Amino acid sequence: MSKKDLYHNLVRRALEKDGWKITHDPLVIPAGKRKIKVDLGAEPLIAAEKNNEKIAVEVKSFLNLSLLYDFYEALGQFKFYWFALRKFEPERILFLSVSSDIYSEFFDDPFISELSESEHLKILVFDIEKEVITQWIK
16 A cells, blocks of 8 residues: 555545545546556535536645655656546546645746646645645646
């Protein structure tokens, strides 16, 4: 079994506070002869309020010495998961979750923001202290 990210349970609680029902922990998706595991799968508790959205969330802590290196890894993983989801669960929207500190320190950089947008990176920003979602960047 793969190791859960440091903020895995925090993001799970934040999603639940935001009205999401966790349906998969992890969400297992076929990828050729292999299976991949996206950290969380969720859908709204009250479908009418969330338009029957289904999401998948990959949790990242960005704890290495280089935020840029963490981003390289996260972006590659995101693209791989996005491709598999598009084939097997196309109704599910994939999000990369990052803390508000990392978002303001790294993702607010115009170059990183432009790159994220060009790669269709959707970001869920969470507050570590309050354990809540602060932004959905689509």
